[in-house]
Amino acid sequence: NAGVTQTPKFQVLKTGQSMTLQCAQDMNHEYMSWYRQDPGMGLRLIHYSVGAGITDQGEVPNGYNVSRSTTEDFPLRLLSAAPSQTSVYFCASSDPGQGLSFLCFGSGTRLTVV
Amino acid sequence: EDKVVQSPLSLVVHEGDTVTLNCSYEVTNFRSLLWYKQEKKAPTFLFMLTSSGIEKKSGRLSSILDKKELSSILNITATQTGDSAIYLCAVEAGTYKYIFGTGTRLKVLA
Numbered sequence: 001n002a003g004v005t006q007t008p009k010f011q012v013l014k015t016g017q018s019m020t021l022q023c024a025q026d027m028n029h030e031y032m033s034w035y036r037q038d039p040g041m042g043l044r045l046i047h048y049s050v051g052a053g054i055t056d057q058g059e060v061p062n063g064y065n066v067s068r069s070t071t072e073d074f075p076l077r078l079l080s081a082a083p084s085q086t087s088v089y090f091c092a093s094s095d096p097g098q099g100l101s102f103l104c105f106g107s108g109t110r111l112t113v114v
Numbered sequence: 115e116d117k118v119v120q121s122p123l124s125l126v127v128h129e130g131d132t133v134t135l136n137c138s139y140e141v142t143n144f145r146s147l148l149w150y151k152q153e154k155k156a157p158t159f160l161f162m163l164t165s166s167g168i169e170k171k172s173g174r175l176s177s178i179l180d181k182k183e184l185s186s187i188l189n190i191t192a193t194q195t196g197d198s199a200i201y202l203c204a205v206e207a208g209t210y211k212y213i214f215g216t217g218t219r220l221k222v223l224a
Contacts, residue, residue: 004156031210033210033212035214040216041216042202042214042215042216043202044214045212048210090156090157094210096209101145101162101206102146102148102159102162103148103159103212104159105156105157107156108156
């Protein structure tokens with residue numbers, strides 16, 4: 001079991017560029033989510049999904065898109081990067097149906113937008 | 115609005131000290147309270163506390179949930195430099211809804 005796998009670990013983008021952060025989990029978890037972590041702000045929810053084909057917005061969704069075509073994968077797309085999107089991004093999953101309502105996190109992606 | 119508040123924001127102690135980290139919450143639909151430890155990378159799960167399990171212990175770490183006071187504490191006894199990390203508190207406030215505090219940064223000096 002690899003758990004939750006995120007790629008890349010680091011990325012530098014220029015303002016206006018687009019990119020996709022990848023997230024995959026091999027635990028058959030129903031719930032997957034993306035958070036960003038900024039100093040003094042804690043973890044803030046960007047988007048989440050409760051199953052394949054179902055996504056919804058979190059607290060800070062602007063500038064990001066997601067899709068969930070399979071149970072395993074939940075990519076996060078930055079449409080036109082802005083310096084305000086410089087942050088550390090975490091993907092997390094859980095499955096209350098399996099009695100696992102705590103979140104399992106990936107190792108994070110440190111994104112810098114210049 | 116649901117919220118989780120942690121205190122203190124940061125803490126510096128010496129090895130061997132005992133520390134107590136606090137987490138208070140205001141949520142409309144409490145399901146569980148979660149503690150995580152975050153070193154340089156991903157948060158790692160420590161404890162989950164629910165109405166049916168209000169005290170948890172693992173080695174030198176222990177946590178108690180006070181549902182009356184809407185709060186929880188995380189105790190670390192005989193601290194070690196390896197305990198240096200950010201400790202995150204989160205509340206599961208409904209199905210698939212997790213509210214995080216901003217964390218307590220703990221530094222343990224040798």
